[in-house]
Amino acid sequence: RYEPLLSEKHTAEADLDDAPLPDELTRDSLELPDLSEPELARHYTRLSEMNYGVDSGPYPLGSCTMKYNPKFTEDVAAIEAGAVHPDRSPESVQGNLELLYDLQDYLGRIGGMDAVTLQPPAGAAGEFTGVLVAKAYHEHNGDERSEIIVPESAHGTNFASAALAGFDVVSLPGGDDGRVDLDALESALSDETALLMLTNPNTLGLFERDIEEISEMVHDAGGLLYYDGANLNALLGRARPGDMGFDIMHYNVHKTFATPHGGGGPGAGPVGVVGELAPFLPKPQVEKRDGTYDLFDPEHSIGKVHGSLGNWLVLVKAYAYIARLGDPGLADASAKAVLNANYLASQIEYEVPYGPFHHEFVASAGDQDAADVAKRMLDYGVHPPTTKWPEIVGEALMTEPTEIENKTTLDQLADAFNAVADEDQDALAAAPERTAARRIDQTGAARNLRLSWQALDDE
Amino acid sequence: RYEPLLSEKHTAEADLDDAPLPDELTRDSLELPDLSEPELARHYTRLSEMNYGVDSGPYPLGSCTMKYNPKFTEDVAAIEAGAVHPDRSPESVQGNLELLYDLQDYLGRIGGMDAVTLQPPAGAAGEFTGVLVAKAYHEHNGDERSEIIVPESAHGTNFASAALAGFDVVSLPGGDDGRVDLDALESALSDETALLMLTNPNTLGLFERDIEEISEMVHDAGGLLYYDGANLNALLGRARPGDMGFDIMHYNVHKTFATPHGGGGPGAGPVGVVGELAPFLPKPQVEKRDGTYDLFDPEHSIGKVHGSLGNWLVLVKAYAYIARLGDPGLADASAKAVLNANYLASQIEYEVPYGPFHHEFVASAGDQDAADVAKRMLDYGVHPPTTKWPEIVGEALMTEPTEIENKTTLDQLADAFNAVADEDQDALAAAPERTAARRIDQTGAARNLRLSWQALDDE
Amino acid sequence: MSGHHTPQGSPFAPHTATDTEAMLDAVGVETEAELFDIPDSVRFDGEFGIEPRSERAIRAEVAQTVEKNDDLVELLGRGHYSHYVPSLVDHLSLRSEFLTSYTQYQPEVTQGFLQALFEYQSLLVELTGLGVANCSMYDAATALGEAATLADRLRQTSGTRVLVPEQLADGRREVLANYVGGTDLVVEAYPMDDGNVDVEALGNALDDEAVMVYAENPTVRGCVEESLETVGDLAHDNDALFCLGSDPVSLALLQEPASVGADVVVGAAAVLGLPTSYGMGMGLFATREEYVRQVPGRLVGASTDDTGRRTYTLTLQTREQHIRRERATSNICTNQAWVALRAAIHAASLGPDGLADLATEAVTDAQELADRVTEVVGVKAPVHDRHHVREFVARTDQPAPAVAADLEDEGYAVHVLGEHQIQLNANALAEGEVDEFVDALAEVAR
Amino acid sequence: MSGHHTPQGSPFAPHTATDTEAMLDAVGVETEAELFDIPDSVRFDGEFGIEPRSERAIRAEVAQTVEKNDDLVELLGRGHYSHYVPSLVDHLSLRSEFLTSYTQYQPEVTQGFLQALFEYQSLLVELTGLGVANCSMYDAATALGEAATLADRLRQTSGTRVLVPEQLADGRREVLANYVGGTDLVVEAYPMDDGNVDVEALGNALDDEAVMVYAENPTVRGCVEESLETVGDLAHDNDALFCLGSDPVSLALLQEPASVGADVVVGAAAVLGLPTSYGMGMGLFATREEYVRQVPGRLVGASTDDTGRRTYTLTLQTREQHIRRERATSNICTNQAWVALRAAIHAASLGPDGLADLATEAVTDAQELADRVTEVVGVKAPVHDRHHVREFVARTDQPAPAVAADLEDEGYAVHVLGEHQIQLNANALAEGEVDEFVDALAEVAR
Incomplete structure (x- = not known):
């Protein structure tokens, strides 16, 4: 093709x-x-x-939470009256402000946070925002701190966002049980510690059972605790970051609230904070007084992280999704996401270390190359899991089916895993054989860079 | 798959x-x-x-005029304010009536007709309407006539519509040049002749050069002349049925005015008539008086041919298409449709009798079975032409590329024709080999009827 | 659109100047005009006077035009209803592989639409209990017309009478008249008794000249028909076909047509899949398996391909006009396939309980509104002492045309049935709109 | 939605009761709750208090909510413009294979999106004349921030100064400040002269501490910048990077950035593909080929597959956060890929002449409106004696805030720049709206 x-x-x-x-x-x-x-x-x-989407079949990318994107949310976002210019006076856009205010409110309740900004246009932008808030908070207290602690198994964006804000990154090795090693944390903490960034459940799908102790240790050291919302889909209605001691969190709306990923974006990365940090949020924030909505600049605002108010159309879709599910639907989504992950883990022949899992698990391809396994799974008509990460599991197959798959599809996925597990190196190396494009030379692409059709013309 | x-x-x-x-x-x-x-x-x-549409590739079905369906016409049809109940009072739906009135007006100008009804929901319904109008006209004149003359090569609907209205169908053999044989017509005409139904250009893509003489003969015999609008795309801005002596015509809006065919429908088959026949049109008709629109029942109306006002959404799309093209676009559409047909005919190795062509041509598969040729063409990634019809050409390959194909696609089509022309019977019989489904057993389907999943359960 | 194409040419003709030149060369002419083999005497050298407009301008223009319609809450019903159509239906049915495809004459590359239509047929088989449903007719009225011609083809005797209820939508009555106009059938109305078939009168009217008896459930006035079995028996006792009118939503709750002896079911199937679209609809047509060779329109059947896999294909095409010509079972060619696709998606997204819920609401809405409006001074409802689906007739002390006109001023459209009768489709009122309507009615009806 | 699923569960979780049971069995638990390995002390047993609503209710509710916005003609501009987006863009970009796909980490099954992004990159390469364009940034402001960190990574010397025009959109200035907050860069404003760069002042301000000079064409006030080459030379003479802000529509007409020495081009690329969407945008980022390994965000490159056929893949991923972590060129992961797809479809549907026409209209609209409003008593325009694209600044005798407030009452939104200055985006007025606006302005400005 x-x-x-x-x-x-x-x-x-x-x-x-x-x-x-x-x-x-x-x-x-x-x-x-x-x-x-x-x-x-x-x-x-x-x-x-020539493109595979969620509507094409299962898309069990660990940590990416590829959910079904309800069609009606597109129609809600397409309502023209909301598509106004971002510089409109607050009085003239009461409708948009109301929706944003309500979404802030929903997110605050879901995460157990006191204040929420909707401005960050993606999860990484949310992290950056959270880090800036932490930095501003410490500086405001005359307490300049230079380090951010990030578990080794964390998302690359955690490291990069911390660095972008000028922090030194302290990498925290994981414990034998795949969770935070409290001794290692103790060693990492110091009076330079501005922030500890955590996902919970972590990238192995494991809940950090010691979260209260972790929180105490970080706060005792004068640091703040940041929740990476990538895995929030595992907890809806069961636990809230705010209740676990987290001070700052971001929400990945395309992961948790089913906004489409669009082949790479746009997303939205709202950030929630506890009350003490609210004065540091980006400007402007939406407020409601006597039934009227207005914009205001928080007292010690970090300024702006997006030229305008963020990714409006994405936020509208997230609002619509949350409204559709409500309390019972959100809780059910998490319940079924966790059930699906555990069921799938129980059905595959690859070794699956650690557990019990929440929304995802990391299998090991063992002697096989995880990247080859992924290519071969394409031949079975399914999308493969995330591979080779986290590195704590050798040849990792990081798998998150989400709640949207039925048993038949999970069985089909398990069959694909198991068929590939039984195959030899030749079959794997030759894969994929049944896709529109065969195995693509990624090294060659980087060595002989051709980034535009103009570059092809030169050949 | x-x-x-x-x-x-x-x-x-x-x-x-x-x-x-x-x-x-x-x-x-x-x-x-x-x-x-x-x-x-x-x-x-x-x-x-698992379905092939115009957006998938060329769709050169002779006499079906598979054009590109402009996306914006869907958005125009989706404007909610038009989706009202059909029984609304005329005063309360002035907008819809205005659009229908303007569309009647456009169609009248394009066909050279004095009055137009938009009620028939498809081309065949338009034929039926036209036949009923002719019947009512003759009866009104105390002149009951029992026969309708239809050329052998006409669309099956012509015969069926005439029969549905209770007429005897007189089949008119074609002349050696593929056109109406005036002698045969003379023999067929009588004082029982209510109507002669013609397409022009005819199904061979040939213009009936003797149309004025034909008109005179039919009218002299006391009959009326009906224009089947299936091939109107060949004439836009170059000639009008009304100017050729036709008294009644239908328009196929999915053929000429680019409304989507939707896998079988819905269509719309507006009918235009000369002034003398206007009092016989279906009720209600839209009229305009002093800037206000109203519905009225024509004096000698045949009644209704659809429960309501026809296929509104389809009519809106046709309106939008006509408005987009206007005079120059409509003329260009025909010019390019005719150029495309002639160019493609010049590039294929199969024998193409008759000519010069307008919008379509009929090639002959010669010793090959035209149905096999079609199946094999599927393997070359294109949709085949209409096959085995009209029967005047042996193993007919009735081909109409329309104006929407560029030269590259026409060359690709020609390559497919020519590749198949060179293949042997084995290759043809085995075709298609590269499609999602292989050759389907149509005889078996008819012999062992299973028309629902309930019927499959019984197996 | 791209600027280099023929100035003011069709934006949907992709010809570059170079390509046009090369193609003209290949054909051996200098201009496209030479290809038109039209005698001078009938050449058109005038103008249509239609100004081309931009896509943007047309969208604005049509929006402006149709927004001239008054914004009324429509309690009109009588065969046209707006059930909420989920977004899913639009998004999936607008996929261009569906929307821009032709009739499935090459089944190997149109399995998708064929399967969707096969599923549509099966949904109607389940709802009607009859063995065969076709791929769609234009609307309920033309489906009724086709039922009559089916009865005509089947009749063994010399009968000519088609009996229909006296209470019947005008459109259906008139279209039926045209469909039987080419036969020697005559359409006669039988009386109704308090909104249902007057079975005694029907019995008296029936004789061996009858070829078809038509009844509706619900009736055009929204009444649930209580004597269907009797009507069926009467028809069959006289060797007449029993044709029943209904719709897929009502069928989720009401007696299964096959169980009451229906031989043909017709109706307005676009109540699923489309909101009211100024009358655009889709006709359902189902019948007994034994009549399959007399069915009008397209049928999809299961088959196998060369590899033995299950596939789908149009079947029994020898019934159709493109093969059988004047001896075809109908003249229909283009049908409402895309609406059938939408109806199937809508039905599937509702599921059995969702569909039954819609039907249940249609019943309770009617009852609840009737209970409310009958409390209004000057109004009595329902006029018919029957169960109702969606709608009912109300009596007004004031002249009905005046009440309806005043209601229109208040923002409501209703049908006038007689001097003192209006018909109200309760199902058209969204939650929370009932109070306002009742207030408005109270205002104008006293 | 289908009724049998968990009552009030997620409608997007397809589990039947039977399947749930079987899966719980396989896992060896009785209820899903057992699978949650959460200490009691942090379990949440409260309620969010969010009531689930139907799809239909939410569509109605949100429509009602956003329709509370005043219906104003927006002459606001300043980086956010609504060019008409053809229907084609919606229909194609909403195809679910595009919309619901993830980043292209498995290129063998995502060739379609990769090719579309490769084409997007190529369109920007053509428009900017630079060798590399990435797959998108969030918006123009974050793209500017990324340009500064690129300059920071590239600098050989000890410089720390980033020079930006004093006239700059607040959002860009503030986001830039945050992006350089983690470096030792400092942002300084240089003066403008009648709406253009004050080249003399810029020359005086520059020294070898400068690492980047930023200029815009058109400027935030809509002026065409006339000294771009000089600005570029000044930057390069001081070993500073020259970063230019623009947008794809303006670039169709204005000097090619590469030809005036631009090292990086940033800007608001969603002027193609999206109407103003309350600030949602898409940032363009293009630079010289020599800096490719320092580019932030995703890049698509051409490659071959095992059969030797040309294919596309994400490339140079070692720059990115998921590989390089804290040493990545940026923290960006999710970008605006789908908006880039839309922009590419929009650009392709315009073609070269269509795009140039848009830019030409943007220039002539501004000029024509300026000519009109300067005739109004109490108004002088344009304030800057420059060529303009889309918008311009006008002086008002009356206090500008009052004029703007009165205009808002008349249905127009405009920017206030100072005590007696307003900014008007002429391009926002549809044909035929100019007269009305001028009348309204005359009413409030005298």
């Missing part, structure tokens, strides 16, 4: 002769694809058919 | 115990598929991927 590039179909030069600007302020030429609507419709329809 | 039936996934019995009706008025049981939204989304997404 092959679809030519737009540029290989037809291009043309723009006619710039009548540009309403002096020549010296105008570009010389512009050559772009020039196609009719029927040609474009076929081009993108074909491209879409 | 295989997708289980809804019923094979999960069914359940409805709970009818609390029905708010006495038992004797309530059904005993109801067992239906019972699936969640994610399961349904995948089911229908997969089914869609």
Whole structure:
């Protein structure tokens, strides 16, 4: 299956002769694809058919929480009256502010947080925001701290967000049981500790049972505790970060609240904080007084982390999803997500260390290369799990089916795992054989960089 | 590729115990598929991927005029304010009546007709309407006539519509040049002739050059002349049925005005008539007086051919398409449709008798079976033409690329034709080999009828 | 749209100037005009006078136009209902592989739509209890017309009478008249008794000249028909076909048509899949297996492909006009397949309980509104002492046309049935709208 | 939704009671609750108090909520514009294979999205003239922030100064401040001269402590920048990176960034693909090929598969946080890929002339409106004697806040820049709306 590039179909030069600007302020030429609507419709329809989405089949990417994206949330987001300019006066956008206010409120309740900002446009931006809040809080207290502790098995964004904010990252080795090692934490903590960033359940799907002790240790050291919301789908209605001692958290709305991932984004990474940290949140925040909504700048605001108010359309979808499920639906989503992970883990032949699991588990491909396993699973018509991470499990197959899969699909996934487990190295190395594209040379792509069709033309 | 039936996934019995009706008025049981939204989304997404549409590739079905369906027409049809109840008072639906009135006006101008009804919900319903109008007209004149003349190569609907209205069908053999044989017509005409139904260009893509003489002959015999709008896409802006002497015509909006065919329907088959026949049109008609729109019943109306006002959503799309193209676009559409047909005919190795062509041509598969040729063309990734019809050409391959194909796609189509032309019977009989389903046993399907999943359960 | 194409040409014709040139060359002409083999005397050299507009302008224009419609709450019913259509239905049915495809004459590349239609047929088989459902008719009225021609083809005797209820939607009556116009059938109305079939009168009217008896459940006035079995028996005793009108939502609750002897079921199936769309609908048509070769329209059947796998295909095409021509079972070609797809998705998303719930609400809504409006001074409801689905007839002391006109001023559209009767579709009122409507009615009815 | 699922459970969890039972058995527990390994002390046994609603209710509720927004014609601009987005963009980008897919970590089954992103990158390479464009940043402000950290990584010397124009959107200034907060960079504003860079002042401000000079074309006030080459030369003479802010529509007409020496181009790329969506945007980021290993965010490259066929894949992932962690070029993970897809479809549907036409209209609209409003008593426009794209600043004799407030009452939203300055985005006025606006302005400005 092959679809030519737009540029290989037809291009043309723009006619710039009548540009309403002096020549010296105008570009010389512009050559772009020039196609009719029927040609474009076929081009993108074909491209879409060369792409796997949640509606295509199971997508059990550990830590990515690929849920079904309810169709109606698209229609809710498409309501035109909400698509206003971001610089409108608060009085003239009461509707949008009301929705944002209500969403802040929902998220606060779900996470057990006192204040929420919706501005961060993605999870990593949420982390960055949280780190800036922690930094501002410490600085405000005259207590400059230079380090952020991150477990080895944490998401790469934790490290990068801490570094972006200028912190030194202290990597925390995991304990034998796959959880935080309290001794190691003790050694890592110091009066330079600004923050400990944790996911809970962690990337192995394990709940940090010592969370209260961890919280006490961090707070005793003068640090703050940050909750990475990537795995919140495991806890809805069962436990709340705010109740566990976390001071700051972000929510991944495409993970927990079913907004579509869109092939990479957009997401939204709202950040919740305890009351003491609310004055440091980004500006502006939405408030409600006497039934009227307004924007205000928190007293010690860190400023802005997005040019405007964040990813509005994504936030609307998250609102719609939460409203659809409500208390019982959210609790059921977590219950079924955890059941699905445990059931699938029980059905596969690969070794699955640790446990009991919440929303995900990490199997080990053992002697097989986990990346090969993934390629071969494609041949069985399913999307493979996340591979080779976390490194605490050798040749990791990090698997999170989410609540949206039925037993039949889980059995199909297990069959795919088990079929591949029985195959030899030749079969694995040759995979995938049944996909539109065969195994792709990633090393070659990086060695011989061609990042545009212009680069191909040079060949 | 295989997708289980809804019923094979999960069914359940409805709970009818609390029905708010006495038992004797309530059904005993109801067992239906019972699936969640994610399961349904995948089911229908997969089914869609097992289906070929215009957005998938060329669809050169002769006489079906499979055009690209502009996306914006869907959005225009989706404007909610138009989706009202059909029994609303005219005063309260001025907007809908205005659009219908304007569409009647457009169609009248395009066809050269004095009055147009939009009620017929498809082309065949349009034919039936036209035939009823002719019947009513003759009866009104005290001139009962029992026969309708239809060329042998006409669409099956012409025959069936005439028969449905109670007429005897007189089949008119074609002339050697593929056009109407005036002598044969002379023999067929009599004082029983109510109507001659013609397409022009005809199903061979040939313009009936003698149309004026034909018109005179029919009218001299006291009959009326009916234009089957199936091939109107060949004439837009170049000639109008009304100017050729046709008294009645229908428009196929999915053929000429790019409304989607939807896998079989819905369509719309507006009917235009000359002024003398306007009093016989279906009721109600839309009129405009002093800027206000109203419905009225034509004086000698044939009554209704649809329970309401026809296929509104389809009519809105047709309106939007006509408005988008306007005079120059409509003329260009025909020009390019005719150019495409002639170009493609010039590129294929199969014999193409007759000509010069307008919007379509009929090639002959010669010694090959045209149905086999079609199956084999599927293996080349294109949709085949209409086959085995019209019978005037042996093993007919009736091909109409329409204006939406570019030269590259036409060349790809020609390559597919030519590759198949060179293949032997074995290859043809084994085809298709590269499709999701292989050759399907149609005889078996008719012999062992299984028309529901309930019938499969019985096996 | 891309600027280089023919100025003001069709934006949906992709020809570049270079390609057009090359193609003209290949064909051996200089201009496209030369390809038109049209005698000068009938060439059109005028103008339509239709100005091309941009996509954006047309969207704005049509929105502006249809927004001239008054914004009324429509209690109109009588065969056209707006049940909420889930977003899923739009998103899936608009997938272009479905929407832009043709009739499935090449089943090997149209398995998806064929299976969806097979499933649609099966849903109707379950709801009606009859063995065969076709892929759709245009609407309920044309389906009724087709039922009559089916009866005509089946009749063994010399009968010519088609009996229909005196209370019947005008559209159905008139379309039926046109469908039997080409036969020697005559349509006669039989009396109703308090909103149901007057079985005694029907019995008296029946004789061996009858070829079809048509009844509805619910009736056009929303009444649940209580004598279906008797009607069926009367029809069969006289060798007439029993044709029943209904809809897929009502069928989720009401007596199964097969169980009361129905030979054909017709009805408005777009109550699933489409909101009221100014009358655009979709006709359901189901019948007994023994009549399958007389069925109008398309049928999808299961088959196998060369590898032995189950597949689907259009079948019994020899009934159809493109093969059988004037001896076809119907002239229908283009049908409402895409609406059938939507109805199937809608039904599947409701599931058995969801569908039964819709039907249950339709019954309780009618009852509850009747209870409310009969408390209004000057109104008595329901007029018919029957169970109702969705709608009912109310008596007004004031002249009904005046009440309806005043209601329209208040923002409500209702049917006028007679001098002192209006019909109300309770199901059209969203939760919370009942009070307002009752207040408005009280205002105008006293 | 189907009725048999867990009552009030998630409608998006498909578990039947039977399946749930079987799965619990297989796992060896009686209830799902047993699987939650949470200490009692931190278990949540409260309620959120969020009532579940139906899909239909939520659609109605949100519509009702956002329709509380005033219906204003927005002449606000300043980085957020609503060009008409063709229907095609919605229909194609909403195809679920695109919308519901994840980042392309398994390229063999995501060739479609990868190719679309490769094409997006290529379109920006053409528009900017630079060799590398990434797959998107969140918005223009974060793209500017990333440009500064890129400059920080590249700098050879000890410099710390980032120079930005004094006239700059607040959001960009503030986000930039946060992005450089983790470095020792300091952001300083340089003066503007009549809406353009004051090149003399910039020259004086520059020294070898400068690591980046940022300029915009068009500027935040809509002015075409006339000294770009000089700005570029000044930056390069001081070994500073020259970062230019623009957008894909303006770039269709204005000087090609590469031709004036730009090292990085950032900007608001969602002007294609999205209407103003309350600030949701998409950041473009392009730079010279030599800096490719320092680029933030995702890059798609061409490669081959085992059969030698051309394919696409994410590449240089070693720059990214999931591999390089705290030494990554950025913390970005989720980006705005779907908006990039939409922008690419939009650009492709416009074609070269369509895109140039949009830019041309943006220039002529601004000029024409300025000509009109300057005729209004009490208004002078444009304040800056420059060419403009889309928008311009006008001087009002009356206090600008009062003029803006009065305009809002008349249905128009405009920016207030100072005591007597407002900014008007002419491009936001549809054809035929200009007269009305000028009348309204005349009413309030005198």
